[in-house]
Amino acid sequence: MTMDRALDLYDIQGNICKGYGRFGFPKARYFFLEFHQYAGARAFLQQLIPLITTAEPWSEKDHPDQSDKPQATTNIGFTYAGLSALGLPRRSLDGFPLEFRMGMKNRAGILGDEGPSDPANWDPVWQGEPVHAWLSVNGQSRQAVVDRYRQIEQLLQQSQGSVTIRPGHKGPQGSLQPWQDASAVYENGRVTPKEHFGYVDGIGNPYFAGCGNDPSRLPGRGKLTRDDGWQPLATGEFILGHIDEAREYPIAPEPHLLALNGTFMVYRKLHENVTTFNRYVDRLATDFDGSRELLMAKFSGRWPDNGAPLVLAPDDAAKAELDQQLAQLTAKAAAGDHTAATELRALKAKWIDFTYNKDRHGSRCPIGAHIRRANTRAALETEKDAFNTPSALDDRRRLLRRGLPYGGEDETPADDTEQGIIFMCIGASLERQFEFVQQQWINYSNDFHLGNDRDVLIGANNGQLTDKHIIQVNPKQGKAPFFCTHLPRMVETRGGDYFFLPGITALRMIAQGIIDPT
Numbered sequence: 001m002t003m004d005r006a007l008d009l010y011d012i013q014g015n016i017c018k019g020y021g022r023f024g025f026p027k028a029r030y031f032f033l034e035f036h037q038y039a040g041a042r043a044f045l046q047q048l049i050p051l052i053t054t055a056e057p058w059s060e061k062d063h064p065d066q067s068d069k070p071q072a073t074t075n076i077g078f079t080y081a082g083l084s085a086l087g088l089p090r091r092s093l094d095g096f097p098l099e100f101r102m103g104m105k106n107r108a109g110i111l112g113d114e115g116p117s118d119p120a121n122w123d124p125v126w127q128g129e130p131v132h133a134w135l136s137v138n139g140q141s142r143q144a145v146v147d148r149y150r151q152i153e154q155l156l157q158q159s160q161g162s163v164t165i166r167p168g169h170k171g172p173q174g175s176l177q178p179w180q181d182a183s184a185v186y187e188n189g190r191v192t193p194k195e196h197f198g199y200v201d202g203i204g205n206p207y208f209a210g211c212g213n214d215p216s217r218l219p220g221r222g223k224l225t226r227d228d229g230w231q232p233l234a235t236g237e238f239i240l241g242h243i244d245e246a247r248e249y250p251i252a253p254e255p256h257l258l259a260l261n262g263t264f265m266v267y268r269k270l271h272e273n274v275t276t277f278n279r280y281v282d283r284l285a286t287d288f289d290g291s292r293e294l295l296m297a298k299f300s301g302r303w304p305d306n307g308a309p310l311v312l313a314p315d316d317a318a319k320a321e322l323d324q325q326l327a328q329l330t331a332k333a334a335a336g337d338h339t340a341a342t343e344l345r346a347l348k349a350k351w352i353d354f355t356y357n358k359d360r361h362g363s364r365c366p367i368g369a370h371i372r373r374a375n376t377r378a379a380l381e382t383e384k385d386a387f388n389t390p391s392a393l394d395d396r397r398r399l400l401r402r403g404l405p406y407g408g409e410d411e412t413p414a415d416d417t418e419q420g421i422i423f424m425c426i427g428a429s430l431e432r433q434f435e436f437v438q439q440q441w442i443n444y445s446n447d448f449h450l451g452n453d454r455d456v457l458i459g460a461n462n463g464q465l466t467d468k469h470i471i472q473v474n475p476k477q478g479k480a481p482f483f484c485t486h487l488p489r490m491v492e493t494r495g496g497d498y499f500f501l502p503g504i505t506a507l508r509m510i511a512q513g514i515i516d517p518t
């Protein structure tokens with residue numbers, strides 16, 4: 001698979017290729033539709049299509065002839081129930097993968113959605129029958145989001161009851177909202193890349209062939225090669241109708257055009273228990289040999305304040321040195337020093353361009369740290385040259401993360417206030433990618449030889465002694481590993497489902513009712 005393989009970016013929904021947050025859209029609104037009558041619903045979709053944002057390149061310096069970045073974006077996805085309600089032929093419906101047909105609620109056992117995360121405790125919008133469609137609006141400003149939302153609301157009104165919004169999202173001060181608003185976290189009025197526990201987020205994301213993103217973003221984001229280089233992941237890992245890493249076409253419904261350039265998306269409202277998190281860190285920090293920030297980094301694999309990976313700066317002294325180097329280079333680059341600017345770029349590239357090859361024992365980045373679980377890079381190749389490519393066991397489990405934080409705007413975050421992450425991730429196979437990572441790598445540790453340990457941040461931990469995370473040390477230093485025991489539930493699932501995001505051609509076919517699988 002080569003990097004320049006042409007993809008029809010105009011036929012692919014924009015959120016698949018672009019993480020809008022990074023492209024300057026810090027505000028979003030997600031809302032969910034019910035179709036009551038399929039002719040009216042299809043008519044609504046036909047009117048909506050011109051508003052759908054595609055993956056076409058936006059005018060940047062290297063694309064001067066391309067269209068301008070819009071003020072707001074719009075994207076759509078359907079549940080299996082939604083596609084049924086739109087009258088798709090049975091044969092097409094039956095071609096969708098089982099986990100998509102079952103929906104997220106029915107996969108609770110696999111996903112670890114138990115106890116406080118049990119679907120019975122999810123927001124009202126998720127109770128009862130599944131929603132039919134997900135609509136998302138991202139905006140450069142909240143006003144842009146509201147304007148686009150109003151535009152869509154008018155189309156809904158014109159549908160005369162054929163399509164309605166399913167309300168029931170828990171919001172601030174005990175409110176129930178018709179929609180789910182999301183926003184980047186702001187500090188002193190300025191947008192930050194942080195989530196509510198205080199970590200910088202949104203750094204690691206896969207790079208795939210034809211995605212249209214700047215090739216300078218490839219190192220650290222693609223798949224590893226034997227000579228320590230990086231290649232784009234196969235398109236079919238993320239988009240249906242294209243060859244994947246197994247050199248096969250991903251499982252997809254018929255006809256081919258219904259699937260082509262579409263994909264699947266996980267939507268998951270993940271509540272963050274901010275008080276529980278802070279108390280736990282405070283308590284442990286008193287016994288831990290290092291700063292509070294280092295302890296937080298040992299949970300996630302990256303330093304909370306600037307996302308530097310632990311493999312680059314594994315302790316407080318190394319971090320202080322790195323920060324100093326960063327500050328000096330930034331100052332010199334700002335003063336016009338080109339050499340410093342180049343060095344700064346090379347240093348920042350190390351934030352993402354790394355492996356765990358020289359950290360087999362986890363003394364820099366713990367083996368069970370969140371990012372080391374979620375993207376193992378080549379860490380599962382325990383014997384050199386065991387596979388065709390070093391990251392072979394990871395390449396088929398990559399996730400395109402597309403979410404944003406929510407809450408924290410109107411109230412100070414605590415356990416009983418509404419804040420967290422609207423986690424959205426995209427992949428050609430929900431089962432092989434998201435579900436596998438969630439079940440085997442987040443909530444279980446056999447692949448890492450860590451027994452039943454779960455992820456500190458998002459694992460289904462329950463405060464028991466055995467709910468633990470081990471911070472490994474260099475065996476040569478003669479120190480004991482640090483055991484974080486009694487891990488509480490830091491994150492709880494508050495709802496979600498699986499969505500099919502069709503390509504634009506397929507969306508037209510759905511809207512016109514002309515899908516013929518024969």
Ligand code: HEM
Binds near residue numbers: 201370
């Ligand atoms: C509230 C919930 C979550 C929090 C607070 C959280 C936090 C973080 C943080 C701080 C990072 C490091 C920044 C970065 O590399 O971009 C990260 C990375 C990542 N997270 Fe999460 N996360 C959450 C949910 C999830 C879930 C549910 C999954 C998948 C099942 C996941 C998968 C990943 C992946 C794949 C990466 C990138 C790893 C890499 O490429 O090196 N996260 N997350």
